[in-house]
Amino acid sequence: MFNRSDLDRAASLIYRHISPTPQYAWPLLAARTGCEVWVKHENHTPTGSFKVRGGIVYMDRLLRRSQPPAGIVSATRGNHGQSLAFAGRAMGVSVTIVVPHGNSTEKNAAMRALGAELIEHGSDFEDARQESIRLAERRGLHLVPSFHPDLVLGVATYSLELFQAARQIDTLYVPIGLGSGICGAIQVRDLLGLPTQIVGVVAENADAYAQSFEGGEIVATESANTIADGISCRVPAPDAFAIIRRGVARIVRVAEGEIKDAMRALHEDTHNTAEGAGAAALAGLMQERERQRGRKVAVVLSGGNVDRTLYADVLGENLSPAL
Numbered sequence: 513m514f515n516r517s518d519l520d521r522a523a524s525l526i527y528r529h530i531s532p533t534p535q536y537a538w539p540l541l542a543a544r545t546g547c548e549v550w551v552k553h554e555n556h557t558p559t560g561s562f563k564v565r566g567g568i569v570y571m572d573r574l575l576r577r578s579q580p581p582a583g584i585v586s587a588t589r590g591n592h593g594q595s596l597a598f599a600g601r602a603m604g605v606s607v608t609i610v611v612p613h614g615n616s617t618e619k620n621a622a623m624r625a626l627g628a629e630l631i632e633h634g635s636d637f638e639d640a641r642q643e644s645i646r647l648a649e650r651r652g653l654h655l656v657p658s659f660h661p662d663l664v665l666g667v668a669t670y671s672l673e674l675f676q677a678a679r680q681i682d683t684l685y686v687p688i689g690l691g692s693g694i695c696g697a698i699q700v701r702d703l704l705g706l707p708t709q710i711v712g713v714v715a716e717n718a719d720a721y722a723q724s725f726e727g728g729e730i731v732a733t734e735s736a737n738t739i740a741d742g743i744s745c746r747v748p749a750p751d752a753f754a755i756i757r758r759g760v761a762r763i764v765r766v767a768e769g770e771i772k773d774a775m776r777a778l779h780e781d782t783h784n785t786a787e788g789a790g791a792a793a794l795a796g797l798m799q800e801r802e803r804q805r806g807r808k809v810a811v812v813l814s815g816g817n818v819d820r821t822l823y824a825d826v827l828g829e830n831l832s833p834a835l
Contacts, residue, residue: 691752742789
C-alpha cells in the first residue's frame with residue numbers, strides 16, 4: 513500500500529485536473545436515520561464518480577515508468593472506463609473499453625464522448641474482463657486492471673478529504689465493487705490513526721465479498737444481477753480481499769428495494785442524484801440506523817451516473833413506509 517507522502521503527492525497531482533469534492537452533513541438524513549450523517553459527494557467529480565481519481569494517478573505513473581504504450585484497454589460497467597478515458601484524453605493515450613451487452617447507455621455515451629473506443633462483449637463484467645485480456649494480447653495494448661495499487665492510491669484521496677473535513681467519524685459506510693474505494697479508505701484511516709469503523713456494503717444479489725469475508729477465503733458467485741451495476745462483482749480481487757478482511761468491521765448486504773429507497777432518500781433529502789452503487793452506502797446505514805442512533809456517521813456517494821429512464825422509474829415509487 514502507500515504512505516502519507518504518496519497520498520499527498522497523489523492529491524497534488526489530482527488537483528491539477530479536478531477539484532476536491534465536498535462533504536456535507538445533511539439535516540434531513542439525520543432526521544431519517546437518527547444520527548449525524550455526512551455524505552462524501554463523489555458524484556460531483558467531472559465524470560460523476562470517484563473512479564476518476566484512480567485513473568489520473570494510474571495513467572501518470574504508467575507514463576513515468578515507461579514509454580507511452582500503443583494504447584490501453586480495460587473492462588468496466590462504466591465509471592472505471594470513464595476515469596481512464598478522462599485521463600487518457602488529458603495525457604494523450606488512446607483508450608479502449610470493453611463493456612457487457614446491456615450496459616448503461618448513458619455511461620457508454622459518456623465514455624465515447626471522452627474519446628474511448630467502446631466494445632460490447634458478454635453478459636456481465638467478468639465476460640467483458642476476459643475479452644479485455646484477449647484484446648490486450650491481440651492488439652499489443654497495455655491492460656489496466658480494475659484493481660491496482662495506483663488506482664487505490666488515487667481514489668484514497670477522497671477519504672483523506674473526508675477525514676480531514678469531518679472529524680471524529682464513528683463509522684464510514686463504503687460500497688464495495690472490486691474494492692479500490694474501501695481499500696483506500698482503510699489505508700487512510702490507518703495512516704491517520706483514526707478509530708473509525710469502516711463498514712462495507714454489497715448488494716444481496718452480488719454478495720461475493722460478503723460471502724468471502726464470512727468464510728475467510730475467496731468465494732465467487734454465479735451471477736451478480738443488481739440495479740447497482742457499479743458493485744455487481746462476482747469474483748473478488750485477492751489483493752483487495754486481503755485488505756478488506758483485516759480492515760473492515762463488517763460487510764452489510766442490502767436488498768434491491770433498500771438500494772432504491774436510498775436513491776429516493778438522497779434525492780428527497782439532499783437533491784442529489786445517486787446511481788445504485790452510489791446509494792448503497794446510505795442503504796447500509798438505513799438498514800443499521802438503530803445501531804448508529806446518536807452517532808456521527810459518513811456515507812460515500814460514490815457516483816451519480818444512472819440512466820434517466822431507470823432513475824425515473826425509481827423516483828416514481830414511494831419510499832418504504834418505515835422510512
